[in-house]
Amino acid sequence: MIFERIHPDDRERVAQEAEETVRNGTHAKAEHRIVLPDGEVRYILGLGTVKRDASGKAYEMFGTGQDITERKLAEHSLRRSQFYLSEGERLAHMGSWASSDLGIRWSDELDIYSSDEVYKIFGFDSTKGAPNLQQFFAAIHPQDRDRLPEAMKQLHEQHCGCDITSRIIRPDGEIRYVRCVGIPVVEDEVFRGYHGTTIDVTEHELLTLELRREQAYLAEAQRLAHAGSWASNLVTRQVFHSSEENNRLYGFDVSQYTNPFDLHYSTILAEDEPALRAKLENAIRAGEDFDLEYRIRRADGAIRFLRGIGHHNPGQDLGEYFGITIDITDRKLVEQEREPFRMLYSKTTHI
Known part of the structure; x- marks a missing residue:
């Protein structure tokens, strides 16, 4: 009756351990599960020994059985937690x-x-x-x-x-x-x-190094081309991005100011600002790109000619643009120097 209570998966092992105890005269110590009449499974620690007669023949086995269910469940829970922790550490x-x-x-x-x-x-x-x-x-x-x-x-x-x-x-x-x-x-x-x-963090560090290297290449390319990149909402006047070269074109260290949009806009010459503002407002209203030329006065008094090209992303908010600013001063100065010769050539061709 007692043996039948032993969990079916543990019976063979328990029987073998009992036979070994009888055969070798060792003390028995075994953990196994039992199934109660209501179906509940409990864990038992069995300790036993064998009595032998004068000839050494085993005639009786006796021992104790201790309910260790709570301990075994705690051990299982601990092993499960350790596995989850180990697996989490491996994945991370x-x-x-x-x-x-x-x-x-x-x-x-x-x-x-x-x-x-x-x-x-x-x-x-x-x-x-x-x-x-x-x-x-x-x-x-x-x-x-x-x-x-x-x-x-x-x-x-x-x-x-x-x-x-x-x-x-x-x-x-x-x-x-x-x-x-x-x-x-x-x-x-x-x-x-x-x-x-x-x-x-190897992958993260390598990606960071690659990003820094690419940013350095981009910054150097912009410096050589005298072209800076930017991203801004022209309605809210919020600046999302302004490259170092873009800031340098305007002659400012934008990191020292809270609103670089107003800082940049304030450098535009008063003679150019009304026409520039009207073109920007028209582009924003129509949701179109723009390509504008205008002059700025830097803090040191130098006047520079800039070209601003903006692309509107239809999927973003109203007035949100990204683009580039190009210093076209050298080109404009050459055009101004050539203008008298162009006018002279135009007159002579009509004679």
Whole structure:
């Protein structure tokens, strides 16, 4: 009757363990499930031994059974949580670490717990034991290693947080970018150590470097062409983007002002502003692109000729344009110099 209560999936194993206890004379210790009459499944820890007669023949087995259901369910829940955490760290390329020594004592052998993902990020072999602080330092790229001692000193002396991104060199020679974030742990106003995360940010850093490189190429191309880019809502007078070259064309450092639109617009010569405003209003009303030429006076008094080309995106708000500004001063000056000769040529052709 008792044996029938054992879960069908556990019966064969329990029977084998019981036979081994009788055969070898060892003490029995087994965990198994039972199914109660109402269908509920419980976990049991069975401890048993065998009584033998004078000839050594087993004639009785006795023992105890302890209900360990709550413990087993807690273990299952913990394993499930650990799996979800491990899988989340793997997908995010982020590991966790903790130390009750860091900031309290200083040694190359500081006790540092690291999750499996930290080992994977650094390329460490988890079967060789936990790496010490010196091993972590040795993995840092030589060009990034100099700033670590000061950061570690602050952690040790000030018990402050840290957020450091540096390159590491894995054992196979691969270079990765790693961001390490640490926060102090304080309990009952007593400093207890640090908890933190280690994140592989290689893809993000490489994309950032590529973006900076492309921005530098674009800025240099604009500088050589004397053409700047911009994006703005001409109705609300809000500027979304104004390249460095666009700002330079107007002769201003726009980062020092709160409204670069008004700053740019105020440089337009009074003689050109009414006609320019009318053309812009017509383009906005019609939702059309524009191509305008006008003059500005910079803060140093220099007058420059500019050409503004704006493209209206129908999918955006009313008055929202993006475009380019081109310095056409040299061309206009050449045209002015040639104008007397053009007029003279026109007159002579009619004689």
